[in-house]
Amino acid sequence: MTGTDDPAERSSSPAGADKAALDTVGAPPSGGAEAAGPARPRWVSQVLRWGAIGLSLVLVGTLGYLWYDSRLPSSYSVMSMGYADYGGGFVPAGGHQHAGGVSVATLTGPASGTPAVSMSLTARAGTVTLASGEKVSGYTLNGSSPGPEIRATVGDLVQVDLVNESVPDGVALHWHGVRVPNAEDGVAGVTQDAVPIGGRHTYRFQVLDAGTYWYHSHQVSHEQVKGGLFGALVVLPPGSSSGPDVVAQVHTYDGRRTVQGATGERRIVAAAGVATRVRVVNTDNGPLRVSVAGAPYRVLAVDGHDLHSPGPVVDQGLSIAAGGRADLEVTPPAGGGGAVRVDLGAGSSLVLGPSGAAVPAAATPASLLDLLSYGTPGPVPLDTSRFDRDFSLTIDRWPGFVDGRPGLFWTMNGHLYPDVPMFMVREGDMVRMTIKNDSGEVHPMHLHGHTALVLSRDGVAASGSPWWTDSLDVDEGETYVIAFRADNPGIWMDHCHNLPHAADGMVAHLAYEGYTTPYVIGGNADNEPE
Structure with missing residues (x-):
C-alpha cells in the first residue's frame, strides 16, 4: 500500500487535497452527514432578494419621513408646538385653545413713574478684555463683560434701555430669577422680538424680592451668554445697612475660568473678624x-431666597447649578493673621482678608453640603x-x-422638540411637578417667572430650611418633587x-389659560431664544 492509499495521509497532503477537490467537482451529493443540501430554487433567491430591497426601501422611506417631518418652518409660534398637559386639572372647552386670548x-x-434705578446697556460684538489683560472674542455690555452691576432695593422701579450696536443675531435680556411681568421677561420669540442692530428696547419692572439675581441674553443664548452678554442684579431688602458685600460672577471665557x-486669584481687602x-x-x-x-462658612441664601437658621459649614463643599446663585457668609479669622x-474651580478663587494676610491652600472637601437637610424648618x-x-x-x-x-437628542416625557409639553395652568393654581432624570447627565432646570419649593428628592422629604429655587440641578437617576403657585400670568419657558442642551430641544413651557403671544420663533426678527 502506498501513502496515497491512506485516507488520513491523503487529506493532509497538498497533492492529495488537490486531487480530492478535483474528484468532487460536479459530483452529485452522496446524502451522507457531510453532504451539501439540495440546490435553492431560483424563485426563492428572487423572493429573498426583493424582500431585502423592499425592507431597505421601507427603512429609507421611514428615515426620510422622520427627517422631513422633523424640519421646522421658517417661523412658528410656541402656542402651536407640542401638546397640552393639564396635570389632571381643569380642561377648557376645546382643549389647547388660545385664539383671542390676552396677549403677553x-x-x-408700570408704564408711569420715575424709575429709582435707570441704566442704558449697549451690546456690542467684538473683543472682550479680561481683568488680567487677556483678550477673547465675544460680546460686551457698555464695553465690558460682565456687564454693569445693577443694584436696587425692594419696591424700586427699575428701567433698563437695551441698545444693540453691533450684535448681528439681535439681542434680548432675560432677568434670571426675578419675578417680572411676562412682557419684561426678555425671551426672543416668546415675550418680545430680538433687538436688531441699531434697535432699542426698554424694560421696566418693579423688584419684589431681595436677593442675588442676574441678567443675560435670551437670543441665541447658548452663544451670546458664553460670549459675555450677562451681568449681576442685586436687590437689597428695605432699610438694609450696607455691610461688606461682594459679587462673584463665575464665567468661563474661551476655556479661561474667571x-x-x-x-486666577482675585483678592478683596476684608477686615479680620468681620x-x-x-x-x-x-x-x-x-x-x-x-x-x-x-474658616467655616454659612450659606445665607440660595437663588435669591434666604435660608432659615443656616449653621456653620466645615469640610464640605457646595454645588451651585448652572444659572443658580448662592450667598455665602465668610469671616476672616480674628487677629488679622x-x-x-x-475656591471656585479651575484655578480661580476669591481671597478675602486684611492686606498681607496669609492665604490658605485650596480646600478639597470630600463631600458636598445637602440643601435638603441644611438649616431648620421655617x-x-x-x-x-x-x-x-x-x-x-x-x-x-x-x-x-x-x-x-x-x-x-434630549427628550421630555418621551417627546423630541418641538413636540414638547405645554404645562397648562390657571392663575391661582397650586402646582406640583415631579422631575425625573433618566438621561445620563445632570440638567439644571430653570422655570421662568416663578420660584419653586423643593418638597423631596428620591422620596426623601425636605427636612431643613425651606429650599426655594429657580435653577435646580437634577442629576442622573434623581427624582425631585417641587411645588409653586401659579401667580404670574403669561407664557413662560x-x-x-x-x-447647548436647550438649543438641542430641551425646552418646555408653562402656559396660563387664556393667554397667548403674538411673537414667533424665526420670522422677520430671526428670533432664536436658545
Missing part, C-alpha cells in the same frame, strides 16, 4: 463646585396639602431627528440652563 405683550411693568472677569456676604453667580453651563478654606479662600406661604395641577417631567435621551438633524 400687554403684561408690562471671577468678575479675572483669571463677616462678608459673597454672592456667587454660576453663569456657566455646568455645576459649579465651591469650597472654602481658612489669615485670610479666607473661596414658615412656608404655600398650602402643600392639596394641588390643582400635578405634572410629571421625565428627561431622557433617544436617537432621532430635530429640525432635520439626525442625532442623539421651562428649560435646561445648560444652554
Whole structure:
C-alpha cells in the first residue's frame, strides 16, 4: 500500500487535497452527514432578494419621513408646538385653545413713574478684555463683560434701555430669577422680538424680592451668554445697612475660568473678624463646585431666597447649578493673621482678608453640603396639602431627528422638540411637578417667572430650611418633587440652563389659560431664544 492509499495521509497532503477537490467537482451529493443540501430554487433567491430591497426601501422611506417631518418652518409660534398637559386639572372647552386670548405683550411693568434705578446697556460684538489683560472674542455690555452691576432695593422701579450696536443675531435680556411681568421677561420669540442692530428696547419692572439675581441674553443664548452678554442684579431688602458685600460672577471665557472677569486669584481687602456676604453667580453651563478654606462658612441664601437658621459649614463643599446663585457668609479669622479662600474651580478663587494676610491652600472637601437637610424648618406661604395641577417631567435621551438633524437628542416625557409639553395652568393654581432624570447627565432646570419649593428628592422629604429655587440641578437617576403657585400670568419657558442642551430641544413651557403671544420663533426678527 502506498501513502496515497491512506485516507488520513491523503487529506493532509497538498497533492492529495488537490486531487480530492478535483474528484468532487460536479459530483452529485452522496446524502451522507457531510453532504451539501439540495440546490435553492431560483424563485426563492428572487423572493429573498426583493424582500431585502423592499425592507431597505421601507427603512429609507421611514428615515426620510422622520427627517422631513422633523424640519421646522421658517417661523412658528410656541402656542402651536407640542401638546397640552393639564396635570389632571381643569380642561377648557376645546382643549389647547388660545385664539383671542390676552396677549403677553400687554403684561408690562408700570408704564408711569420715575424709575429709582435707570441704566442704558449697549451690546456690542467684538473683543472682550479680561481683568488680567487677556483678550477673547465675544460680546460686551457698555464695553465690558460682565456687564454693569445693577443694584436696587425692594419696591424700586427699575428701567433698563437695551441698545444693540453691533450684535448681528439681535439681542434680548432675560432677568434670571426675578419675578417680572411676562412682557419684561426678555425671551426672543416668546415675550418680545430680538433687538436688531441699531434697535432699542426698554424694560421696566418693579423688584419684589431681595436677593442675588442676574441678567443675560435670551437670543441665541447658548452663544451670546458664553460670549459675555450677562451681568449681576442685586436687590437689597428695605432699610438694609450696607455691610461688606461682594459679587462673584463665575464665567468661563474661551476655556479661561474667571471671577468678575479675572483669571486666577482675585483678592478683596476684608477686615479680620468681620463677616462678608459673597454672592456667587454660576453663569456657566455646568455645576459649579465651591469650597472654602481658612474658616467655616454659612450659606445665607440660595437663588435669591434666604435660608432659615443656616449653621456653620466645615469640610464640605457646595454645588451651585448652572444659572443658580448662592450667598455665602465668610469671616476672616480674628487677629488679622489669615485670610479666607473661596475656591471656585479651575484655578480661580476669591481671597478675602486684611492686606498681607496669609492665604490658605485650596480646600478639597470630600463631600458636598445637602440643601435638603441644611438649616431648620421655617414658615412656608404655600398650602402643600392639596394641588390643582400635578405634572410629571421625565428627561431622557433617544436617537432621532430635530429640525432635520439626525442625532442623539434630549427628550421630555418621551417627546423630541418641538413636540414638547405645554404645562397648562390657571392663575391661582397650586402646582406640583415631579422631575425625573433618566438621561445620563445632570440638567439644571430653570422655570421662568416663578420660584419653586423643593418638597423631596428620591422620596426623601425636605427636612431643613425651606429650599426655594429657580435653577435646580437634577442629576442622573434623581427624582425631585417641587411645588409653586401659579401667580404670574403669561407664557413662560421651562428649560435646561445648560444652554447647548436647550438649543438641542430641551425646552418646555408653562402656559396660563387664556393667554397667548403674538411673537414667533424665526420670522422677520430671526428670533432664536436658545
